[in-house]
Amino acid sequence: MLTLMHRSVPSGTSDKIGTIQRRLAWPLRKDDTHKSRNGPNFFFPKIFMNLWFNVFLLVLSSVNLIFQGSIELWFNKLLESHIDRF
Known part of the structure; x- marks a missing residue:
């Protein structure tokens, strides 16, 4: 027989974790989103x-x-x- 135990966490903890995850995922500067586009173009004809x-x-x-x-x-x-x- 297997019993499941639920741990209770304080309310708002998951909201804080979600906020931290969003902040870590968001670029530090606006320019960071375009860095990959400014690299060398490997498909130059x-x-x-x-x-x-x-x-x-x-x-x-x-x-x-x-x-x-x-x-x-x-x-x-x-x-x-x-x-x-050439």
């Missing part, structure tokens, strides 16, 4: 453009090795034009 271009160059260089330099001139012109842009 230029980064992805460079990433995809590097993947393209890697695939192209692999194809160049397979065909033993038959597209080497085109590859070099493409590489030079990309470097001139």
Whole structure:
């Protein structure tokens, strides 16, 4: 047989605990809510453009090795034009 015992707490204690929890959860300054938005933007399109271009160059260089330099001139012109842009 299991009996449950209830402890009585003074009235208003839960209200005080709730107030403390709300104060701890609330930012100290108004600016604290925007700190995460001011960080670096990892979804900048230029980064992805460079990433995809590097993947393209890697695939192209692999194809160049397979065909033993038959597209080497085109590859070099493409590489030079990309470097001139940045």
